[in-house]
């Protein structure tokens with residue numbers, strides 16, 4: 001079966017809860033799920049003014065619940081009213097520098113928010129599949145390419161809070177017989193239109209390009225597993241569907257492109273695709289430490305899904321630039337986003 005057919009077959013008519021649906025990845029995920037015919041519910045903080053959620057009017061395609069994952073009673077009330085069959089947990093404080101500034105809030109949201117969600121699943125019947133989204137940064141520092149069995153001990157408060165979320169999820173999986181299929185997914189930096197986060201290279205490039213200013217790279221020589229957002233979400237969707245059918249697959253998975261890319265190379269691709277973005281003197285390491293080379297091994301997931309798409313990064317950047325230019329031109333971004341999704345999953349590309 002082709003990729004889109006698999007996704008549509010798995011999610012059509014299903015009740016799906018997405019936490020963090022007002023964010024970048026959540027907004028794309030909800031539009032895919034909606035296109036697949038799922039009944040989509042979201043739980044997150046209010047959307048930012050310039051967010052993809054608002055630009056795409058995503059409140060029209062899902063049932064929107066505003067709430068904090070740190071508030072167990074509110075989350076439980078929503079969870080019980082939704083009675084989801086599939087759960088995608090994306091809500092998080094997702095930024096390294098914010099983690100250094102606000103470590104307590106970061107642990108509360110990323111660790112206890114995850115525990116609160118797991119408790120909702122444990123205390124209610126009906127879920128078939130739960131996916132907890134963490135990050136490639138959950139591993140302890142090492143020069144090696146990280147595999148799933150490697151030690152978890154993220155270096156900074158954000159990364160470490162996600163390592164803790166991994167441990168909590170693994171503990172629920174082994175402690176409670178009858179807990180629905182539960183996996184964690186560790187992806188690197190996702191590239192795609194609509195990311196408006198601070199301190200991330202792609203939104204930094206977009207902001208600089210729109211302001212006609214040079215972009216300053218924080219860690220030009222750092223190497224990261226940059227990959228297209230739709231590749232990452234395809235992996236999430238396939239895994240969540242597959243483990244619902246085969247619960248023994250529930251585990252931890254890296255979601256990785258075949259090779260990493262340096263931040264400087266990514267910025268150069270962006271500059272060429274945009275046309276004329278200048279890259280200013282490459283600053284190095286004026287912010288708190290981030291590891292220089294972060295590479296994860298994606299073979300475990302690739303063995304399960306040999307046909308997982310790996311969009312060339314140049315194409316991912318081109319799609320991103322066209323999305324951001326459409327936004328700047330005032331296009332209707334819900335329809336534009338659906339067009340990129342349809343083209344990505346189109347039969348010619350995924351035959």
Ligand SMILES: NC(=O)c1ccc[n+]([C@@H]2O[C@H](COP(=O)([O-])OP(=O)(O)OC[C@H]3O[C@@H](n4cnc5c(N)ncnc54)[C@H](O)[C@@H]3O)[C@@H](O)[C@H]2O)c1
Pocket residue numbers: 019020021022023024025026043044045046047067068069070089090091092093094109113133134135136187188189190191196197
């Ligand atoms: N974007 C990436 O490149 C990337 C890379 C690795 C991991 N991740 C992970 O993917 C997930 C989604 O990331 P994103 O880039 O879409 O982030 P984002 O900042 O765009 O979205 C975060 C979402 O979480 C919600 N949220 C934050 N704090 C919350 C709270 N206390 N209660 C309820 N909701 C809350 C926000 O409202 C928003 O909907 C996160 O778990 C992040 O750690 C993202």
